[in-house]
Amino acid sequence: MSIHTIGVIIKDWLIGLLAGWGVPVELSRLLIEVLTWAVGAALCIIAIMLAALVFIYLERKVSGYIQSRLGPTRCGPVGILQSFVDVIKLLLKEDIVPAEADRVLHTIGPILFLAVSALAYVVVPWDEGGTVAGKVDAGVGVLFMAAVGSMGLIGIVVGGWGSNNKWSLLGAIRGAAQMVSYEIPMLLALMCVVLQAETLSLAGIVEDQKGSIIAWNFLRPWMWLPVVLFLISGVAEINRTPFDIPEAESELVSGFHTEYTGMKFALFFLAEYGNLLLVALIFSVLFLGGWLSPFGYPDPLRLPGIIWLLAKSLLIVLIVMWVRWTLPRLRVDQLMGLAWKLMIPAGFVALGVMCAVIMLGWA
Amino acid sequence: MPEQEAPQPAAPEAERVPGIEPAFAALAERFGDELVAARKTADGPDFTVAPARLADFVAALRESVLAEPHLFVDACGVERETALEVVYRFSLVSRREIVTVRAHMPKDKPAVASLAVMYPGARWPEREYAEMFGITVTGHPDMRHLLLPEGWVGHPLRKDYVYPLDHPYLAPDPLREDPVRVLGHAPEGEGEES
Amino acid sequence: MNEANVGTTDQLIVNMGPQHPSTHGVLRVALTLDGERVVSADPDIGYLHSSMEKIAERLDYRQYISYTDRFDYLGAMCNEWVFVRAVERLAGIEVTPRCEHIRLLMAELNRLASHLLYFGAMGIDTGATTVFLYCFRERELILDLFEWVSGQRLLYNFLRVGGLRNDLPDGWVEQCHAAMDALASRVDEYDTLLSENRIFIARTRGIGAITAEEALAYGFSGPCLRGCGVPYDLRRVDGYSLYPELDFEVCVEEGGDCLSRHMVRSRELRESIKIVRQVLARLPEGEVNVPVPRRLKVEPGEVYERIESPRGELGCYLVSDGSDKPWRMHWRAPSFYNLAPLDRLCRGHWMADMVAVIASTDIVLGDVDR
Numbered sequence: 001m002s003i004h005t006i007g008v009i010i011k012d013w014l015i016g017l018l019a020g021w022g023v024p025v026e027l028s029r030l031l032i033e034v035l036t037w038a039v040g041a042a043l044c045i046i047a048i049m050l051a052a053l054v055f056i057y058l059e060r061k062v063s064g065y066i067q068s069r070l071g072p073t074r075c076g077p078v079g080i081l082q083s084f085v086d087v088i089k090l091l092l093k094e095d096i097v098p099a100e101a102d103r104v105l106h107t108i109g110p111i112l113f114l115a116v117s118a119l120a121y122v123v124v125p126w127d128e129g130g131t132v133a134g135k136v137d138a139g140v141g142v143l144f145m146a147a148v149g150s151m152g153l154i155g156i157v158v159g160g161w162g163s164n165n166k167w168s169l170l171g172a173i174r175g176a177a178q179m180v181s182y183e184i185p186m187l188l189a190l191m192c193v194v195l196q197a198e199t200l201s202l203a204g205i206v207e208d209q210k211g212s213i214i215a216w217n218f219l220r221p222w223m224w225l226p227v228v229l230f231l232i233s234g235v236a237e238i239n240r241t242p243f244d245i246p247e248a249e250s251e252l253v254s255g256f257h258t259e260y261t262g263m264k265f266a267l268f269f270l271a272e273y274g275n276l277l278l279v280a281l282i283f284s285v286l287f288l289g290g291w292l293s294p295f296g297y298p299d300p301l302r303l304p305g306i307i308w309l310l311a312k313s314l315l316i317v318l319i320v321m322w323v324r325w326t327l328p329r330l331r332v333d334q335l336m337g338l339a340w341k342l343m344i345p346a347g348f349v350a351l352g353v354m355c356a357v358i359m360l361g362w363a
Numbered sequence: 364m365p366e367q368e369a370p371q372p373a374a375p376e377a378e379r380v381p382g383i384e385p386a387f388a389a390l391a392e393r394f395g396d397e398l399v400a401a402r403k404t405a406d407g408p409d410f411t412v413a414p415a416r417l418a419d420f421v422a423a424l425r426e427s428v429l430a431e432p433h434l435f436v437d438a439c440g441v442e443r444e445t446a447l448e449v450v451y452r453f454s455l456v457s458r459r460e461i462v463t464v465r466a467h468m469p470k471d472k473p474a475v476a477s478l479a480v481m482y483p484g485a486r487w488p489e490r491e492y493a494e495m496f497g498i499t500v501t502g503h504p505d506m507r508h509l510l511l512p513e514g515w516v517g518h519p520l521r522k523d524y525v526y527p528l529d530h531p532y533l534a535p536d537p538l539r540e541d542p543v544r545v546l547g548h549a550p551e552g553e554g555e556e557s
Numbered sequence: 558m559n560e561a562n563v564g565t566t567d568q569l570i571v572n573m574g575p576q577h578p579s580t581h582g583v584l585r586v587a588l589t590l591d592g593e594r595v596v597s598a599d600p601d602i603g604y605l606h607s608s609m610e611k612i613a614e615r616l617d618y619r620q621y622i623s624y625t626d627r628f629d630y631l632g633a634m635c636n637e638w639v640f641v642r643a644v645e646r647l648a649g650i651e652v653t654p655r656c657e658h659i660r661l662l663m664a665e666l667n668r669l670a671s672h673l674l675y676f677g678a679m680g681i682d683t684g685a686t687t688v689f690l691y692c693f694r695e696r697e698l699i700l701d702l703f704e705w706v707s708g709q710r711l712l713y714n715f716l717r718v719g720g721l722r723n724d725l726p727d728g729w730v731e732q733c734h735a736a737m738d739a740l741a742s743r744v745d746e747y748d749t750l751l752s753e754n755r756i757f758i759a760r761t762r763g764i765g766a767i768t769a770e771e772a773l774a775y776g777f778s779g780p781c782l783r784g785c786g787v788p789y790d791l792r793r794v795d796g797y798s799l800y801p802e803l804d805f806e807v808c809v810e811e812g813g814d815c816l817s818r819h820m821v822r823s824r825e826l827r828e829s830i831k832i833v834r835q836v837l838a839r840l841p842e843g844e845v846n847v848p849v850p851r852r853l854k855v856e857p858g859e860v861y862e863r864i865e866s867p868r869g870e871l872g873c874y875l876v877s878d879g880s881d882k883p884w885r886m887h888w889r890a891p892s893f894y895n896l897a898p899l900d901r902l903c904r905g906h907w908m909a910d911m912v913a914v915i916a917s918t919d920i921v922l923g924d925v926d927r
Binding site for chain 1: 760
């Protein structure tokens with residue numbers, strides 16, 4: 001039973017219930033629709049929160065393992081409650097706004113950043129036929145995700161500008177430059193997948209890879225370049241080492257969130273980890289067959305698709321963490337050079353190859 | 364805090380015999396009376412020159428003793444019994460030889476010619492001894508305070524320097540203001556440091 | 558922004574420090590930036606000034622030893638060593654061979670500890686946090702040795718005029734051997750992680766370059782000067798203590814940039830391990846202390862004594878008036894001279910390079926301000 005069928009059953013039951021109370025069917029359908037959206041929105045935020053809680057703990061343990069230390073051990077067994085304690089700490093902290101800061105922008109920044117991050121979750125196909133809001137994937141999931149994803153930098157710029165701190169401003173400028181630049185190779189890689197699947201729908205892209213692991217995109221030779229491009233630009237989009245120049249601790253103190261404390265800082269933090277999960281999810285959907293089981297379709301193990309999707313995403317997240325705790329940071333000009341001089345030309349090459357493959361009828 | 368008494372009669376410079384060793388005759392000829400002393404020590408040559416000619420003298424050394432590649436090692440001030448002294452050191456790179464150049468100045472109006480243009484490494488130490496000893500350095504491109512805050516009064520490394528207890532940079536010290544309240548009893552061993 | 562400003566750029570003046578994470582203490586740099594380019598960098602020092610030189614005039618020669626630990630706190634053994642050498646030279650005291658061996662051993666171990674910390678700091682400043690923790694893991698081995706012999710991990714107060722606080726405890730030599738073995742196998746690991754990393758090389762090659770002539774005129778010393786291709790290592794130039802009898806190489810790199818300075822320290826780690834092993838092998842038996850009068854008075858005179866500290870030429874200028882206290886004491890602090898050309902090193906580079914340059918000069922602010 002997929003998430004989608006559960007959703008349908010609950011909807012039918014609610015309509016029946018409302019009809020029993022004498023509510024007109026048309027009205028109850030509208031109500032249900034609104035309710036579905038509200039629940040979906042709530043689920044997105046909850047997903048981000050959970051992802052952040054889990055990933056913060058995971059990051060600490062993974063970095064601890066890589067750096068031959070223990071990571072958190074005090075809160076709960078093997079420190080598993082550390083993230084919750086941190087959340088409570090952040091909630092209770094005083095919210096400090098710098099004296100000359102723009103109060104409105106300073107507040108809007110983190111909210112925008114998180115909202116945009118949550119918005120993109122709407123189109124993720126969690127399971128067969130199931131995005132969070134059922135019908136949102138109106139055939140343009142890829143387009144929606146790309147459009148929404150590039151809005152994240154508005155939050156960064158607004159927050160960095162509103163802090164009235166030169167370090168924050170420098171971080172915001174760097175962030176804007178970086179995110180705009182890496183959007184392009186990311187989209188070029190996306191285009192290759194779209195051409196392959198001949199659909200803009202994320203669910204459709206998964207459908208296109210139906211079958212066992214052999215049918216997945218990442219095993220097709222003409223997809224190898226897009227895989228690399230997408231992973232690198234994905235890491236750059238979410239500002240993690242070696243591309244963490246907008247917050248570059250040793251240079252810019254903390255970059256755009258230098259002046260944030262308490263819950264506003266937590267919002268930035270949540271959104272960063274939300275974005276990390278998002279990139280991992282999209283990568284799994286594009287190249288690793290999304291919710292498909294590696295053993296063929298239908299899944300011989302009969303596991304829900306969401307488990308496969310999360311497992312694949314976790315793998316990507318671990319790789320990204322591994323990279324973060326190993327490599328030094330690029331300098332801002334080297335980072336831009338990498339995007340404009342190497343990755344964008346490579347993206348066009350990948351696109352050309354993809355077109356050739358289609359014209360030759362190999363796809 | 365009690366000041367250290369005036370220096371004992373056997374002040375260091377008393378033992379130094381003024382005179383020019385024959386090896387430095389060419390320099391002596393060129394600088395005449397302004398080369399006060401030139402000796403050879405275990406570490407290397409040691410010159411004393413008139414403060415106004417310090418930079419010229421070091422420039423001349425660069426054609427003789429310091430012709431080889433050498434490191435600008437250090438510059439510092441020393442207060443002698445009757446005079447202030449600045450000490451510059453250079454070290455040859457190839458072997459152990461430290462070239463020392465000194466200049467003596469009267470305590471009331473000390474001034475010395477800067478080496479900062481020739482040796483950019485001298486900029487900071489000259490700023491340091493200028494503020495610590497109150498020596499005027501002529502020809503220095505940037506004479507702000509270095510270690511002390513702007514507007515510091517007095518020259519801390521002078522022997523007659525009295526620590527300003529009411530300086531604006533100092534927070535009031537409750538122990539000094541009202542020791543009985545802080546300690547609960549009258550302070551013991553007052554003045555034991557001497 | 559008004560109409561007239563549209564299309565033009567302003568220079569941005571930012572305060573880097575004194576609470577900035579990468580200024581290695583309380584250094585403040587007034588940075589003028591054009592975008593991200595450094596137009597000028599004006600270091601402002603003195604936040605840690607603690608009147609080390611004035612304090613010396615009030616304390617007798619032996620009381621001051623514990624103060625010497627506290628300015629260059631990463632090279633405390635070297636500071637103590639140069640000070641007791643200066644006092645001993647003034648007072649004409651000869652120390653025993655065993656004492657000389659142990660002092661040299663301590664200085665080299667201290668160099669290892671300091672260079673390990675440099676490695677970590679360089680890593681963390683360029684964004685590679687993991688190297689930092691690896692280096693601290695190995696530095697811990699050396700600090701354990703120091704703690705065992707002196708009771709302290711950072712500020713040892715171990716050397717005395719005419720000897721040492723105490724002899725090496727039983728089993729210390731074996732432990733030291735073990736630590737050297739562990740360290741020797743790990744040094745290559747740091748190089749793979751950091752020195753050979755392509756991103757790291759891209760971040761440091763050609764950055765903060767200075768010619769040998771300029772470096773000499775600025776008073777650069779230690780690994781910074783050797784990174785400019787000048788083989789100036791006081792252990793060889795002066796040949797003090799037992800160094801002439803030991804087999805080690807003076808590490809020199811051409812280039813004068815951050816990478817050269819980094820590689821000099823990387824190679825010096827290996828050389829120091831070599832030196833420590835040689836000294837351990839030839840450590841003589843015997844007394845460590847020679848009798849010194851309780852109230853040490855030295856003849857009037859002056860002495861400039863210098864050794865190669867982890868950061869460069871560490872000099873101690875001591876003027877005596879014949880009493881039991883120095884008449885004047887001056888430190889030739891290597892960090893002070895290595896920091897001075899910061900503006901020259903950074904000008905025209907990116908702001909991110911500032912951090913690499915400051916890290917590569919390996920300054921200790923306590924040493925700069927004294």
